[in-house]
Amino acid sequence: MSCRQPTRRKFLQTAAAVASVPYVITSKALGQGDVPPASDRIVMGGIGIGNMGASDQGAFLGRPDVQYVAVSDVRESVRKTAKERADQHYKNGDCQTYNDFRELLARDDIDAVHVATPDHWHAIMVIEACRHGKDVYCQKPETLTLREGPLMIDAARRYARVVSGGSQRVLEDYKELVGRCWGGELGEIKSINVNVGPLSQLCNLPAETTPPDIDWEMWLGPAAWAPYNAARCSGNFATDGGSWRSYVDYSGGGMTDWGAHHFGGATFAVDVRELQPVEIEFHNDPEGKHLTFKYANGILLHHNRPKTENLVVEGTPGEKRPAKPVPTYKGEGGIYGDFIHCVKTREKPFRDIELAVNTVAVSHLGTIAYQLQRSLKWDPAAQHFPGDEEANRFLDRARREPWQL
């Protein structure tokens, strides 16, 4: 990427490169006005260009400092539409399409990728992208299991990659609450409540004829084999059975999907986003099952606390605390601009993968407590449930061959 290595794309270095130089160098290639020359733009590709992926693609395409060159999706029609979107934007036919994301990652000219596949693919793709030297913007929820998170962080740190999670709501939806908490208006913060759900379920939908448009084996990837069913793989946002977000092999359900937003906003507001809980208390009350996450610093994070509204903070009435500066996006253009800015400067993005992993860990820990219907202790440093063989079984799940983290 040119901002780090201004001479990386030396077009005249080799005979092959000479042959690739266009006869007419357009003003777009050279840059004009606010548009940097092609050699100074971040070259990007996208993997999983359905619902959220299309939205992400549109956001990156709209940036003059990005040159969007490739898309990968297991649906032919989605690839075609995504290519048309890019080609229309640049008024050329250059956007390449791939069924297999590994071919996209193998391209040396691509600096960064965005990933918006179903959740069961996220860890594999993010880690593999880091191994290929790409920076990554990954849609939320970034992980499907607890074990995936540290491995994604390791890959990002190992190869010094910029890896951003994808919840724009963490900063944008909860600004007012974050401002009051960080501004000291609520005094010492004791707790916050998050109402979100449901958990995902096992999918047992009947087999339907697989349309020729989709590479079903690649859609399933590391997930357990199952027959095609339109609802099983629909990318709509339903968590009640109408989309992959409802089903345990591909998603944690609303608990992780909206949990990434709500838990992300809540842990930001009460300033525990750099931590993970150390205890999860399971309550089986007449009013319903609910949880209390306890952090080592004493902060409590309630989940679905009866008769409590979403994101209600318990502070210390009458007390004021000194205001702290509130972290925010770098660069221009929201979370996408933050990511691109950090790709250029090598800073950590607002939703650095470690913070994103901490958020989704709350969802996963809560899910395990609900599944086992009991309280748990968690060791964030060791990433396990100390002395709890039953709970530790839920840290990860075997991936279908040949997929591996």
Add this chain to the structure above:
Amino acid sequence: MLSSAFEALKTYDWGTDRAVLAPIDEAVISTRDDEGARRELEASLAAVLGTNVSRDAKDYVCRKLMVIGTAASVDALARLLPEKDHSHMARFALARIPAPEAAAAMRNALGTLNGELKVGVISSLGARGDEASVAAISELLTSDDPQVARAAALALGDIRNAAAAQALAAAKPADPEVMRAVVDGRLACAEKLLSSGDKSAAMALYKPMLGPNQPKQVRLAATRGMLACTGQKE
């Protein structure tokens, strides 16, 4: 109720109402403090794996054995490892059953499986951090099947003990994707050595990865690692 759920498993398939199996789901929770009932439930589930039920039914049973399985289920699960339709779900359970017999069963299968099924078993042993598998997995670094060799490299990077580091340091694969996995494994091992205080061993792993033939991100990783070994900040 539980017996009717097991009866329902005989005809259970994709499209069947999942509610028919709810008594088994409930028994997984309710038998937690009743060792006898838990073992009876496990035996009933494991027995289903040897019968002529649907792939979906066996899939369901493996999911339950992932939660409650012990050494007693290992043989029934291991018998599925060579079966293309069931190998993954057998690992789904075996990979999470803490009994050493579960790892041993997968290790034993390494010698008989090929192709993707072998890749799956290697990956599960790696994810399990099974140090007893390092010798067997190290031999697979030179497999003619690049998928197998790549899986072996990644698994050794997961296990990342001294023997794994040694095997990865000695590997010289020709296939670029296998090499990428070997390098990743070496870096993982070096990080482990560094965090455990063995800086000279970590340095020895990092140093050869500075070569000009290595990708930029690898040279960067090796440089940062070597700086850390010498106590310098970037």
